[in-house]
Amino acid sequence: MRAPHTLRTALVAAGVTAALGISAAGAVAAPAHATESVASAHAHTSAKRVYVKTVKLADKVSKAKVYKTGKHRYQAEIWAKGVKYGTLYATGRTAHGNHNGLHVSLTANGKVTSWVERAKPKPKPKPKPVVKRVFVSSQTLADGASTAKIYKLTADHYQADIFANGTKIATLDANGRAAYGENNGLHVALQPDGGLTSWVDEAPAPDPTPQPDDSDEPLPEPDTTVTPPAGDVQSTQNPVTDPAPTP
Numbered sequence: 001m002r003a004p005h006t007l008r009t010a011l012v013a014a015g016v017t018a019a020l021g022i023s024a025a026g027a028v029a030a031p032a033h034a035t036e037s038v039a040s041a042h043a044h045t046s047a048k049r050v051y052v053k054t055v056k057l058a059d060k061v062s063k064a065k066v067y068k069t070g071k072h073r074y075q076a077e078i079w080a081k082g083v084k085y086g087t088l089y090a091t092g093r094t095a096h097g098n099h100n101g102l103h104v105s106l107t108a109n110g111k112v113t114s115w116v117e118r119a120k121p122k123p124k125p126k127p128k129p130v131v132k133r134v135f136v137s138s139q140t141l142a143d144g145a146s147t148a149k150i151y152k153l154t155a156d157h158y159q160a161d162i163f164a165n166g167t168k169i170a171t172l173d174a175n176g177r178a179a180y181g182e183n184n185g186l187h188v189a190l191q192p193d194g195g196l197t198s199w200v201d202e203a204p205a206p207d208p209t210p211q212p213d214d215s216d217e218p219l220p221e222p223d224t225t226v227t228p229p230a231g232d233v234q235s236t237q238n239p240v241t242d243p244a245p246t247p
Contacts, residue, residue: 049075058114059102064088072108133159142198143186148172150194158194 049067052074056063064076076088078097088095088106097104101117133151136158140147148160153175160172162181172179172190181188185201 052110055112055114057102057104057112058116062102062114064104064106064112064114066106066110066112068110074106074108074110076104076106076112078104131157136194139196139198141186141188142200146183146186146198148188148190148196148198150190150196152194156192158190158192160188160190160196162188 049069052066052068054063054065055076057078062078062080064078067075067077069075072090072092074090076090076095077084078086078088086097088097088104090106090108090110092108094108095106101119102114103117104112104114106112131153133153136150136152138147138149141162146162146164148162151159151161153159157175159174160179161168162170162172162183164183169183170181172181172188174190174192174194176192178192179190186198187200188196188198190196
């Protein structure tokens with residue numbers, strides 16, 4: 001909320017002298033049809049004023065202090081809880097103010113009238129229509145263990161309760177478009193016309209059995225036996241040695 005001085009300054013700068021908006025909460029707003037000029041506003045401010053009366057306004061909180069500044073020229077300062085929030089200027093014609101349902105009028109004869117708009121009651125929310133489910137059929141799903149109970153709500157609205165081992169695990173709601181669900185590889189699709197399909201994921205192929213790795217077995221020792229060529233036989237019983245040299 002702006003301070004009262006800021007509000008009054010804004011009113012003068014905008015040339016608002018014939019009409020302004022006021023409220024018991026202290027906010028001020030100028031209507032778009034205000035027509036008097038900035039020069040007229042300064043003229044009203046500088047004119048000699050004679051206090052006339054104070055009028056309590058219709059909101060039971062605000063009041064208007066009325067001053068006469070000349071023939072068919074009156075001013076009404078609007079106060080609420082000891083704070084001035086604006087001024088109405090009536091120069092030959094009636095000035096009007098309105099904000100948040102509080103209306104104030106000041107005539108060229110200094111008469112002040114005010115009234116409060118009655119708040120319109122909020123419309124009661126319309127109750128949502130009760131839609132009943134009509135059982136259509138029960139189907140066994142692709143995994144062979146789960147089942148689906150299908151219900152019709154409207155022409156293009158179906159529901160399917162999904163059961164696994166006798167326990168309800170989900171509800172598919174196809175309202176104008178298909179609904180899908182998945183549980184542990186079981187897929188279920190419900191169409192808005194009540195059609196239901198299901199399928200299961202294929203089990204992945206087992207990993208191949210690994211072959212033994214022989215790379216760590218020790219290599220056989222190499223054969224170092226030398227086989228002499230055929231026909232070259234040496235005797236090892238009487239080896240021939242060279243005679244000792246003569247000194």
